[in-house]
Amino acid sequence: MFKKIFFHGLAAALLAAIAAIIYNRIYFFAFEANFSKLVNVPVLIAINLLGCLLAAFVYWGLKKWLGARAEIIFNFSFAIISFASITIPLAAKLPLDVQNPELFPGLTVPMHFFPALAWFTLNPLFKVE
Amino acid sequence: MFGIKPQLFHLKRITMKRLIYPVAAITMIIASAFTVIRSQDWKIGDDYSVKFTSDDPSGVFKGLKGTISFDDKNLASSKFDVSVDVASINTGNGMKNTHAKSEKWLDADKFPLIKFTSSAITSTSSGYEAKGILDFHGVQKEITIPFTFQNNVFSGSFSVNRLDYNINTSEPAHGASELKVDITVPVSK
Numbered sequence: 001m002f003k004k005i006f007f008h009g010l011a012a013a014l015l016a017a018i019a020a021i022i023y024n025r026i027y028f029f030a031f032e033a034n035f036s037k038l039v040n041v042p043v044l045i046a047i048n049l050l051g052c053l054l055a056a057f058v059y060w061g062l063k064k065w066l067g068a069r070a071e072i073i074f075n076f077s078f079a080i081i082s083f084a085s086i087t088i089p090l091a092a093k094l095p096l097d098v099q100n101p102e103l104f105p106g107l108t109v110p111m112h113f114f115p116a117l118a119w120f121t122l123n124p125l126f127k128v129e
Numbered sequence: 130m131f132g133i134k135p136q137l138f139h140l141k142r143i144t145m146k147r148l149i150y151p152v153a154a155i156t157m158i159i160a161s162a163f164t165v166i167r168s169q170d171w172k173i174g175d176d177y178s179v180k181f182t183s184d185d186p187s188g189v190f191k192g193l194k195g196t197i198s199f200d201d202k203n204l205a206s207s208k209f210d211v212s213v214d215v216a217s218i219n220t221g222n223g224m225k226n227t228h229a230k231s232e233k234w235l236d237a238d239k240f241p242l243i244k245f246t247s248s249a250i251t252s253t254s255s256g257y258e259a260k261g262i263l264d265f266h267g268v269q270k271e272i273t274i275p276f277t278f279q280n281n282v283f284s285g286s287f288s289v290n291r292l293d294y295n296i297n298t299s300e301p302a303h304g305a306s307e308l309k310v311d312i313t314v315p316v317s318k
Contacts, residue, residue: 093221093222096188096189098221101222102223102227103223104223
């Protein structure tokens with residue numbers, strides 16, 4: 001069971017990281033806002049890996065503890081935590097040499113939903129009974 | 130008859146030669162009376178920093194413009210006439226920047242510039258002092274900015290109380306009222 005959940009987390013991390021990298025490029029071309037000092041390819045891969053693998057561990061724990069009810073509780077919690085986490089980029093104080101901090105939430109807030117979206121998208125492929 | 134003319138010409142030349150130096154000296158003395166001793170004008174470098182710090186908020190201003198005339202040997206004719214762009218405020222947070230520029234705080238639309246015009250620059254034991262008017266948020270107030278000038282870099286620090294400049298006086302406890310301003314301006318000739 002753990003192996004399947006772990007690969008679910010890994011695949012979701014990969015998908016979320018790809019989406020984040022593409023969105024980062026589109027945002028840069030659209031607004032010419034350069035946040036590469038804070039948001040770049042290694043950071044995006046690392047954060048999505050961390051988030052999705054952490055989610056995988058939590059899901060595995062919940063599955064062991066709650067059995068069949070684990071999925072709905074996990075999905076609900078994942079969505080709520082993703083939503084709550086948008087306060088982080090909204091309140092973030094960027095280094096003073098970074099221009100246009102007004103545009104930073106526009107880049108990072110959608111990215112906070114990518115791990116959950118990727119997890120839910122791949123869910124049918126990694127169903128654990 | 131033909132020999133008199135060259136002799137007269139020679140005499141004239143000798144007289145003119147003798148007079149040329151005294152005339153030049155007199156001209157220079159007279160001209161010097163009309164000469165205004167001007168200070169060196171400096172060009173503001175791109176990597177300047179106008180930083181403000183407090184418990185909350187802290188940030189920087191950009192858009193430093195103006196004239197800097199400074200000569201450490203001629204402080205009487207030295208003068209600062211500079212301004213920063215209020216809308217350029219950067220606290221590192223987009224929401225705070227928007228609030229800072231709003232009518233409630235700095236009102237960047239109505240008061241787009243923060244200006245400092247010096248009236249006197251004097252030498253002190255640690256460097257120099259510029260006394261002048263700080264025009265901030267529509268209030269003109271005399272302040273003194275201690276500063277140093279080393280390796281073509283002006284560095285100065287002073288404190289500003291936002292309540293003295295009628296900035297959000299209805300909420301004196303909202304954020305810090307006293308802000309420390311640190312200015313570093315590299316210049317070139």
